[in-house]
Amino acid sequence: MSFVNNDEQFAALFKESIASDYKNALLLVNVSPDVSLFKFRRILENLCLLYA
16 A cells, blocks of 8 residues: 655646646645636546546
């Protein structure tokens, strides 16, 4: 069993488009919360499509 110790490792668990959106959302959370929230919403939509 592998453990996730940081955000970079967590993002690496997903395909590249989700990982990229996740990294961008984390960078923007303090600078532009609205854009960050949009990125997180997009991640959730992509995860739903992936698991569907």
